[in-house]
Amino acid sequence: MVAALKNPGMPRAGLGFLIGGLFGFGLVVALRAVSGLEIFQTEATGYPHVIVPGITAPIGFLIGLGCFDYWFRWASGAPTIPDDHSQHGAYSWKDYFKFNTDHKVIGIQYVVTTFCFFMIGGLLAMLMRAELAQPGTQIVDPGVFNSLFSTHAAIMIFLFIVPVFAGLANYVLPLMIGAPDMAFPRLNALSFWMLPMAGVLFMASFLAPGGAFDAGWTGYAPLSTGAPLGQSFFNLGVQFAGASSVATALNFLVTIVTMRAPGMNFWRMPLLVWANLSTSLLVVGATPFIAGAQFMVLMDRAIGTNFFQAAAGGDVISYQHIFWFYSHPAVYIMMLPGFGIVSEVISTHARKTIFGYRLMAIALLGIVILAFAVWAHHMFVSGMFAWLRVPMMITTLLIAVPTGIKIFSWLGTLFDSKLHIESTSMLFALGFLVTFVIGGISGVMLGMIPLDIHVSDTYFVVAHIHFVLFGGSVFTIFCGFYHWFPKMTGRMYDERLGRIHFWMTLVGMLGTFIPMHWIGMEGMPRRVADYAAQFGNWNLVITIFSFILGVAQLIFVYNMVVSWRFGPKAGDNPWRAKTIEWLVSSPPPVFNFDEIPRVVGGPYEFGVPGARHAIMHDGDGATVSGPEPAVAGAASGGGGGEGGGS
Amino acid sequence: MRRAVNRMPLPMKDMSLSTFLKGAAIAGLMTLVISLVMVNIDWLGPVYSSEKEDIVTLLNVMIVLSSLVFSIVMVMMVYAIWKYRAKPGDESDGEPIHGNTRLEIIWTAIPTVIVIFAGVYSTIVLNDIEAKADNGKIMEVDVTAQQFAWRFDYPEQGVTSTELHVPVGTQLDLHLNALDVIHSFWVPEWGIKRDLVPGADLPGGDDIDDTVTVTPTEEGVFSVVCTELCGWGHATMRAAAVVESQDDFDAWAADQTKIPDEEDVSSGVPGGKGAGVFDDRDLTDD
Structure with a gap:
């Protein structure tokens, strides 16, 4: 018992959580007593004796879990414990509940945790749709309804879509670039463990007096600055999710820049690596802004600053500028990794190299740059200074160009290919092309100021974001789940169940979100618990399809859980893909590679006789150490020396 | 290279x-x-x-x-x-087109x-x-929103109302202001929308674009819909927008209460959750 509380692990984490919480609570009580204030301040926006433990308890948990053991020893000058690799690999399910520095274990921790949040967020959505099936109030009162869509969005965005991509890339990316692990394994583990903390804070807000946060995931001031206590939990949860996101992005940047295998120049990186490089640049540049915005709201609430109090000289609209300066790039943070996944899957299952590989990579960087110059298109009707609207409209519309390049290049890849559409991952990739094009078109419409004036803050916007985030991001996430499931588990999933899952998801998705365009344009505002009777029929249709969508995900869960345990062995490379992660066993060895692979060509050299992307052993190298085929060299840009170097 | x-x-x-x-x-x-x-x-x-x-x-x-x-x-x-599409069993690759x-x-x-x-x-x-109306017929209306009600003041007529009455074919210049949180003015049939921002009438609100114009062309009774999430009553924050002939409008305006000298902002529907907080930070106290 004592040993369990002394060594890093869940018991000590629990203790740390308790001590951290008590410390925060005691600090507030002591400071208020010393200052002669009443001990418990329980204004709606107050509760310092809850907010401060909301910061210290999670930090106590992380310390207890062992996230900082190495760093504390190093910082205090104590002898550090030599790494005995006990924090690598997972040998039983219990190892997933420990501080583990193995990128593959962290990847699975991420994916499973975030998927649990996906199910929770989905349940909240089902509740909302049940309420909206008929006009009037049946199931939840309007205040609870506001909490439902706020927590739904916050959980889906901050705890599912953003981190699940980090999780997939965590598993796959080091393998893809031939690295033994991420550049900063301890930081990587810390990044993961901050996520459950954000989740606990979001969920705990349901217990707060006044209910869970209900100002929308956008949390516009001054609605948020005056909201009940639950809002503070959102402000704090975003800090943990955001810190996790930034730390992971830094980790990816350093890993990608410094840890690529010999021979892998930038033009030989798989597009998933390019996508995560681009995403990480966005995260590092943008995420601090939402952390700042939420801290400013928290300070307005708790310590009486007046950032967003107009009467006290604050600027109400500035909240929206700071918020969207993160939250628009966030859309690309949630989409670019998906572009990477789709590129891998389409190339593999079309048995063909990506059409216009270099332009695909450049388009990603183009989106990164434009992403920072479009945020105010969320504010065309906000009353911000009018002159900013047209420039922001032009930059917004221009984003369609690099996005279009990607769509057409994927389509180009399909031509003269050997298309295999039996696997579920490819179905999701093709389904993504359809749904994402629709989402892109409605995005262009929303980008045009006159149309936006009419449909802004209506169900048209709800339809658009779900076409982009469900038809875009979630489709690519499933695409990635199915594609790398054999690599992660060493087992194959059931393709038949996968296909049922795909078709039900596609039908449910289209049936749920297409009619939302119509009722939005007709006049139904978003974020309403009740609506005019004229929209009743369509809302019933939407609710029915949304339940189909919900049930489809249970099939996915069943397929994954049962296949993980009982699926047939998958083999090292069931898709006959070319990138490096498929050259190692499934699941890969604890340290990924016995020998660091050598990269000798582009990542997708299908159909080029003799071309290889990478070789694992020098013995193999003999066959390809001669001059490379001209086509491979020309396309990968790696022509010249590296390939034939040995 | x-x-x-x-x-x-x-x-x-x-x-x-x-x-x-x-x-x-x-x-x-x-x-x-x-x-x-x-x-x-x-x-x-x-x-x-x-x-x-x-x-x-x-x-x-x-x-x-x-x-x-x-x-x-x-x-x-x-x-x-x-x-x-590959034939079953075809394991070959596609053309190496880059x-x-x-x-x-x-x-x-x-x-x-x-x-x-x-x-x-x-x-x-x-x-x-x-653009401004061709016929130069412009009417000013001050629109004020608070949780969860609308108020429409007509400075030319000197009257105030909780319904928006307008003569058909006249361009409206709506001056928008909110007393507590952000609201948004939308009449779906008119197709225009603009947020009402608290503090728009304060000296610090000079940068806020708080005027929106619209020219109703058909008579009828419509709804002013709040489209910016403003709290528990957001879904039901509605007011009638009545478009009528100039004569009907004039008759209506003559019947309405005069705008009081001292604006009494405490009238209107009290806020729900968090209402006490908004009262503490009343934006019109200056």
Whole structure:
């Protein structure tokens, strides 16, 4: 018992959580007593004796879990414990509940945790749709309804879509670039463990007096600055999710820049690596802004600053500028990794190299740059200074160009290919092309100021974001789940169940979100618990399809859980893909590679006789150490020396 | 580094000109059908303001352009799936085509032209929407929102009301202000929308664009809808918008209460959750 509380692990984490919480609570009580204030301040926006433990308890948990053991020893000058690799690999399910520095274990921790949040967020959505099936109030009162869509969005965005991509890339990316692990394994583990903390804070807000946060995931001031206590939990949860996101992005940047295998120049990186490089640049540049915005709201609430109090000289609209300066790039943070996944899957299952590989990579960087110059298109009707609207409209519309390049290049890849559409991952990739094009078109419409004036803050916007985030991001996430499931588990999933899952998801998705365009344009505002009777029929249709969508995900869960345990062995490379992660066993060895692979060509050299992307052993190298085929060299840009170097 | 050279002459090696033309014809036909169907559907509901008429035209142009893009993508995808699907057991690879510079330039340049056209056209429509009325008939209304009610003050007539009454064919200059949180003014039939921002009437609110114009063209009773989340009563924050003849409007205005000298902001529906907080920070205290 004592040993369990002394060594890093869940018991000590629990203790740390308790001590951290008590410390925060005691600090507030002591400071208020010393200052002669009443001990418990329980204004709606107050509760310092809850907010401060909301910061210290999670930090106590992380310390207890062992996230900082190495760093504390190093910082205090104590002898550090030599790494005995006990924090690598997972040998039983219990190892997933420990501080583990193995990128593959962290990847699975991420994916499973975030998927649990996906199910929770989905349940909240089902509740909302049940309420909206008929006009009037049946199931939840309007205040609870506001909490439902706020927590739904916050959980889906901050705890599912953003981190699940980090999780997939965590598993796959080091393998893809031939690295033994991420550049900063301890930081990587810390990044993961901050996520459950954000989740606990979001969920705990349901217990707060006044209910869970209900100002929308956008949390516009001054609605948020005056909201009940639950809002503070959102402000704090975003800090943990955001810190996790930034730390992971830094980790990816350093890993990608410094840890690529010999021979892998930038033009030989798989597009998933390019996508995560681009995403990480966005995260590092943008995420601090939402952390700042939420801290400013928290300070307005708790310590009486007046950032967003107009009467006290604050600027109400500035909240929206700071918020969207993160939250628009966030859309690309949630989409670019998906572009990477789709590129891998389409190339593999079309048995063909990506059409216009270099332009695909450049388009990603183009989106990164434009992403920072479009945020105010969320504010065309906000009353911000009018002159900013047209420039922001032009930059917004221009984003369609690099996005279009990607769509057409994927389509180009399909031509003269050997298309295999039996696997579920490819179905999701093709389904993504359809749904994402629709989402892109409605995005262009929303980008045009006159149309936006009419449909802004209506169900048209709800339809658009779900076409982009469900038809875009979630489709690519499933695409990635199915594609790398054999690599992660060493087992194959059931393709038949996968296909049922795909078709039900596609039908449910289209049936749920297409009619939302119509009722939005007709006049139904978003974020309403009740609506005019004229929209009743369509809302019933939407609710029915949304339940189909919900049930489809249970099939996915069943397929994954049962296949993980009982699926047939998958083999090292069931898709006959070319990138490096498929050259190692499934699941890969604890340290990924016995020998660091050598990269000798582009990542997708299908159909080029003799071309290889990478070789694992020098013995193999003999066959390809001669001059490379001209086509491979020309396309990968790696022509010249590296390939034939040995 | 050597310049990337496209060794393959065409992106689609075995595609003949007639196949290409057939595909283009199908995409064109699909565009035509989708456009015709969609343009004839009354997407935006009744169009009862001159501003919304411009918006409907813009939407129809965008429907045609979007149908074209969607059709091209669908035809390309369905053709590729039909034509290049691997036979069972075929484990060979596709053609090693790495790209085609000319084609890549085309699908960069054409979308660029389309979106710049869309941008310029939108700007023109925006300027039309925000232009002043030709006949010079302009009426000022001060719109004030608070959780969860609307108030409309008519400075020229010197009256105040909880309903928005307007004479048909007159351009309204609505001056928007909120007392507690952000609200948003929308009459779906008119197609215009603008947030009401707390503090817009304060000295610090000079940068806030708090005037929106609209010219109702049809008589009737509509709803002013709040479209910015403002709390538990957001879904039901409505007011009547009555468009009537000038005579009816004048008669109505004569019946209304005069605007009190000292604005009594404590009237109106009290806030719900957090209402106490808003009272503490009453924005009109200065």
